Amino acid sequence: MKNTFLAFAVLLLASTFSSCVILSPKKYKALLGTKDSLYTAFSEGQIKIENLEDEVKRLKKDTTLIAEDLRDLQSRFNDVNANYSKLKNNSSSEITKLSGDLAAREQRLKEVEEVLRKRDEATNQLKEKLQQALLGFTKSGLTVDIKNGKVYVSLMDKLLFPSGSIVIDENGKKALAQLAKVLEEQPEINIAVEGHTDNQKVNNLGQIKDNWDLSVLRSTSVVRYLTETEKVESVRMTATGKGEFQPLGLNTGADGRSKNRRIEIVLSPKLDELYNLIK
Template sequence: MKMYKSIPIVLFSIILIAGCVSNKKYAELQTTYAQLRERNQELSNKYQDSQRELTGANSRVKSLEEQITSEKANVVALQDALNKCLSSSNQGNVNISKLVDEINSSNKYIKQLINAKNKSDSLNMVLTNNLTRSLSREELGDVDVQVLKGVVYISLSDNMLYKSGSYEISDKAGETLSKIAKIIKDYEGYDVLIEGNTDNIPIAQTNIRNNWDLSALRASSVVQTLQNKYAVDPKRLTAGGRGEYNPIADNSTPAGKAKNRRTQIIITPKLDQFMELIGKAPEQAPKQ
């Protein structure tokens, strides 16, 4: 990001080179540029798909919580109906046995929902604790691990992860990524989104158009490192870039810019078991 001071030199060099390169070299540059644009479009599409999946996952978790609340209210209503049955001779036509079965069924279903949610929360906490314990004190200065709404966020600083002003993975990032890769492989039921973020200073490199490109390329570098060097299943991985448009701090200060230049590894539990439970929800009791 600090290369903006060399923009005039770069532009002057491009003008000189443009006058000297051969038609063949120009064609090669055009081909490379087209490939980069195509790759960036692929990354953007993958990122958008992952965002939709993540939004859907959060929506399903919210739906579970709402359904738990609804089922608890249903149990109260059923219990009230049963009490009225027992205390009033005018309710002789009500099938008490059926009401008892419905109450028991609803209680069982609530326990299933709560147990499934607690299991997911527990796995997230174990994952977080295992990762945190594996990191050294120095690494913890560049890595932030949080659990928000059932999703694990691992935020990595660009100073540790990449070579200066580049999307190439630095040598010192290898040990940290290997620890994260081990955690990812240990928890096979989780999907992984790698999300690149930048500050608001325009990138000054001829082969990278803007911060969208830089963030997507950085995310792609992490994905390929996890796949090729640490054998993480690529089917579980998605790379995406958010450029400068997802800041967590004020870009008007150096400290704020440093926080915004980050790459997040977002580990999301698959919610198939929750959706299966929702499909098995007991029928509502008939109104009295």
């Protein structure tokens, strides 16, 4: 390109000289100035062309890099889209499964609540029947209460036993006979007989060594009477002795000790249906 420009300049000068044999100094200087201007313009143009060529190379390189990045992003997008579709399908399945599980749990909860409602209803009815049947013994220290879904029939020791004895007296037998009549009408009721004492040491009671013995033996006396005399099913019965360790009152006075010496007959409905529901 540079040689072409020089040839053009020489040709221009030659043509000028051929048309005029003798040039004036002024015209000659003008022609030299024109040649210099053309050469300068050509040099600047050449630099611009080289810069443009470099820019084209850079743009081509950038375009290649952008294309690679675009392909990489497209590949990532496809992966993300595929994972999203899979997750969406799995989520729909999980939601359907969870909805089914929740519905089943809600149904089971309703069934449990219904069983508990029936239990509470039966417990209240049992309490009312016992209060009516044992009404004549309330002045002798008999109470009927409901605690934790169970009916507690509490009989003070003076209602059942002579002092320091494990043999049920006649008044106690009458109370237990009335109790047995109600229990016969309630075959779905489990019966636990608990013996309780005060904290006074046992003295001169023969085979009875301490309050543990006294509470257990009184409990078993009640169980034997209910099963052997009143024919309550033995399989429904449990006898336990709590000794002095579950007092109702303070053992510092006669009234508190009297409350603590008692037999508690704990009546609880069989909960087989409930246990089956919560397995």
